[in-house]
Amino acid sequence: MxxxxxxxxxxxxxxxxxxxxxxxxxxxxxxxxxxxxxxxxxxxxxxxxxxxxxxxxxxxxxxxxxxxxxxxxxxxxxxxxxxxxxxxxxxxxxxxxxxxxxxxxxxxxxxxxxxxxxxxxxxxxxxxxxxxxxxxxxxxxxxxxxxxxxxxxxxxxxxxxxxxxxxxxxxxxxxxxxxxxxxxxxxxxxxxxxxxxxxxxxxxxxxxxxxxxxxxxxLMTSITAQQITATYEALVAVKEIEKSRGTNQIMMSLMAAEAFLHMGISLMFRVSYDKTANLGTVLRENRAYLDKHFRTWKSSDIISLKHALKYKGANLKVWLARIVYRAHLMRAALGAYRLMIEKTGRDIKW
Missing domain, CATH: 3.90.550.10 (Spore Coat Polysaccharide Biosynthesis Protein SpsA; Chain A)
Structure with a gap:
């Protein structure tokens, strides 16, 4: 033994x-x-x-x-x-x-x-x-x-x-x-x-x-409105915890970038598979959430052309996704993304 x-x-x-x-x-x-x-x-x-x-x-x-x-x-x-x-x-x-x-x-x-x-x-x-x-x-x-x-x-x-x-x-x-x-x-x-x-x-x-x-x-399960709300609230709670701990501005900016990556991209991709969801409405609510609680997602230096060119990989993908998101083209991009996966069987790994 x-x-x-x-x-x-x-x-x-x-x-x-x-x-x-x-x-x-x-x-x-x-x-x-x-x-x-x-x-x-x-x-x-x-x-x-x-x-x-x-x-x-x-x-x-x-x-x-x-x-x-x-x-x-x-x-x-x-x-x-x-x-x-x-x-x-x-x-x-x-x-x-x-x-x-x-x-x-x-x-x-x-x-x-x-x-x-x-x-x-x-x-x-x-x-x-x-x-x-x-x-x-x-x-x-x-x-x-x-x-x-x-x-x-x-x-x-x-x-x-x-x-x-x-x-x-x-x-x-x-x-x-x-x-x-x-x-x-x-x-x-x-x-x-x-x-x-x-x-x-x-x-x-x-x-x-x-x-x-x-x-x-x-492989892909539906996500409820209640789960989305709970996840949004949890990220805000994390932000408040880190603010209270005196976390520096660099890491707070990283948090905004991560919020965009996971809430603006990954979560919206998951919602896009739910045929009962109104994706347009959910995207508008998502943008309002990011703008209110993680305002620097649009301007954070963490997501930048400089880092996209230097590190490539995930940094390049997130930078491109932010351009698409800011141009209000996310719904079309998600549809094209799903079609690519269905036709090729290949996913883009973040």
Whole structure:
């Protein structure tokens, strides 16, 4: 029976909800890690299936290397918060119970973090169709230099907001403010916006280490007006938290740029798939929201031709999207974007 060290170098947090089919594969991939100085914290978030029984069976074989938090259902935000509070590692990572990781996931991320003295370390991943058993895309594997977020804040736009392909310095996450009303969707965006203003160095491994499984029912789901409103309110709450903490103007400007990227582009793209939604009305409300709460989205130097030409990639795409949005051409652009995906099967990765 293996046990975790008193102060492991890494804590991996695995929230579970209706995960009985995929959970064994996920846990097996974590217990087969080449880097063993880890603890696995799995939160059974009131799951109605056999997830808690599976966790207890694994704990019998792995001792206190697997920490189980069994609680009533409160959602992934609260589950991750509970995991962070419990974590003893110097670094914290996340793995979704639907996914699994390569055997060197922890080793490569930890060594990269240690060498770079990074607050956030990012690895690439495979986006895989679970039903068809094939890779849809390989992402974040291009060579990228380590950067200082305060000196190059625009480069934070390069990062996907999912936490499951990253290691975070534990002290960074443990200082993150909680929200009274976390959003029911886009919770990953909210978490990162609470982390980014306090991040120094960001490093990349340059290789894919995570198998991110795409399910048929998760490709594109409708989003309700209530969910949109809750997400809008959560981002405003984050802005107020950071203002009260004295966050500098550079990072507040980054927050406006991120709000445009995720609310103005990603959220509107998701709404555009809802045939019951009045996209024109939602776009007008979206612009009014950005203008009121994140006024610098239109003029922020974070989204600029200078950064688009220097960094290319996500920075170039966001700069072009802002031109389209400001010209009131977003509805047509979203339609063309969806048509391209349907015809080619290829998506533009942000």
């Amino acid at each position: 293996s046990t975790a060290s008193p102060s492991p170098k890494i804590s991996i947090i695995v929230p579970c909800y209706k995960a009985e089919k995929s959970l064994p594969r996920c846990l097996d991939s974590l217990f087969r890690q080449t880097f063993q100085d880890i603890e696995i914290i799995s939160i059974n978030d009131g799951s109605p299936d056999r997830s808690i029984d599976i966790l207890r069976d694994y704990q019998k074989g792995h001792g206190d290397k697997l920490v189980i938090i069994n609680k009533q259902n409160e959602g992934v935000w609260a589950a991750r918060r509970d995991g962070i509070a419990t974590a003893r590692g110097a670094y914290i990572g996340f793995v979704d119970a639907d996914d699994y990781v390569e055997p060197n996931f922890c080793e490569v991320l930890y060594k990269t973090a240690a060498i770079s003295d990074a607050d956030i370390t990012v690895c690439g991943f495979w986006r895989e169709d679970e039903a068809m058993h094939h890779v849809l895309s390989e992402e974040l594997t291009e060579p990228r230099n380590t950067f200082d977020a305060l000196c190059e804040p625009a480069r934070l736009l390069e990062l996907n907001t999912a936490p499951w392909n990253k290691l975070f310095r534990a002290s960074l996450l443990k200082k993150v403010s909680d929200l009274r009303q976390p959003p029911p969707v886009f919770e990953d965006v909210v978490m990162h916006l609470l982390v980014f203003p306090h991040t120094n160095r960001v490093a990349f491994t340059g290789n894919a280490l995570v198998h991110y499984l795409v399910h048929e029912n998760s």
